[in-house]
Amino acid sequence: MVTFDNVTKSFSGHTVISDLSLEIPRGQFTVLIGPSGCGKTTSLKMINRLIEPSKGSIFVDGQNITKVSPVDLRRQIGYVIQQIGLFPNMTIEQNIEVVPRLLKWPKEKRHQRTRELLEMVGMDPKEYLGRYPSELSGGQQQRIGVLRALAVAPPLILMDEPFGALDPITRESLQDEVKKLQTSLGITVVFVTHDIDEAVKLADRIILMKDGEIVQNAPPETLLAHPANDYVREFIGKKRMKANYDVDLVREIMNPRVVTTTRDKGFAESINLMRKRNVDSLVVLDKEGRLEGVVTVENLRAVAGKQHIAQIGEVEMKSVPTISMNAQAREAFDTLITEKLPFLLVVDSKDRVKGLVSKTSLVKALAGVVWRDDEDDE
Ligand SMILES: Nc1ncnc2c1ncn2[C@@H]1O[C@H](COP(=O)(O)OP(=O)(O)O)[C@@H](O)[C@H]1O
Ligand SMILES: [Mg+2]
CATH class of the missing domain: 3.10.580.10 (CBS-domain)
Structure with a gap:
């Protein structure tokens, strides 16, 4: 679904991504993880051309993304970040309908889709459609941010630490929801986090990065059971791996x-x-x-x-x-x-x-x- 082919990115001579090659499989939940500054956000933003690589190419669905205009590209790619930036002067309905409107969907289709999305996450449309973002809790706002990204059912969604600012309980329930939506809709998600618990919970594949390079790319079970090296072991918490899971009942x-x-x-x-x-x-x-x-x-x-x-x-x-x-x-x-x-x-x-x-x-x-x-x- 997404391919990085020898991608390098430098900012004013300083290389932050070096020669990255990578396959992100369709329909799967892929998590990019690593410490702050390792290049997660930069990698993600290169997928929707918010950042352009210095060298190498990126393909989405086999197409070199430099051949698609950034606007067209971003219409096919949902994007959710921590500061979701719902438009404060728009109602929830108008916020969710931003992209459908840009795409000139007929009113009926827009309305139906918006209602369907709210119902999908258990928010009663009658109650929420007319509200403004400030009338919602932080967790609800973030949920609307996710729905907005899903509005036109893009095959690919990029999420950059979307739940970082939420309290642990709200975060857990949004994680569950996103995972459920991803599986049921069969979409491809690329999700950035620095939280290993979040990664293990959500990922079909975890890509652990360090200084702009991949250290291990594996399903979570493999990462936990067979860390590639000491860096991985350290990252997932060396002490977890004393395999005390043998003695726990x-x-x-x-x-x-x-x-x-x-x-x-x-x-x-x-x-x-x-x-x-x-x-x-x-x-x-x-x-x-x-x-x-x-x-x-x-x-x-x-x-x-x-x-x-x-x-x-x-x-x-x-x-x-x-x-x-x-x-x-x-x-x-x-x-x-x-x-x-x-x-x-x-x-x-x-x-x-x-x-x-x-x-x-x-x-x-x-x-x-x-x-x-x-x-x-x-
Ligand atoms: N626009 C920019 N100009 C200069 N340096 C940048 C820019 N964006 C990111 N960087 C640097 O690139 C490195 C990777 O950043 P980033 O991708 O944001 O890391 P992460 O998301 O993993 O925390 C960091 O050292 C950061 O300071
Ligand atoms: Mg980041």
């Missing part, structure tokens, strides 16, 4: 807050619960708290129009692998990664569901190890 690292339901619960009630807790599946338990299966948004959608469905037990369920609370965390992560599962359910010795392990648990577990080691040192 599933019950110590699992998320105990599983969103559950039972067969006899109402269909509508269950959909509401998913909305409220912002999850895309519900774990169905029997009376003893044992796993019956999982209903997903897709399962629910498939039966949405059918009047005779009243209870959740009538909806088709998926089976999800389980793991014992007392198994080793490492085993859970290996299964997650090799089977490419979104999550594993954790059960006790009586098969009752006690928690859930996901990629986020992996990140948290590793972070926990850093903290604990620091405490134990000397």
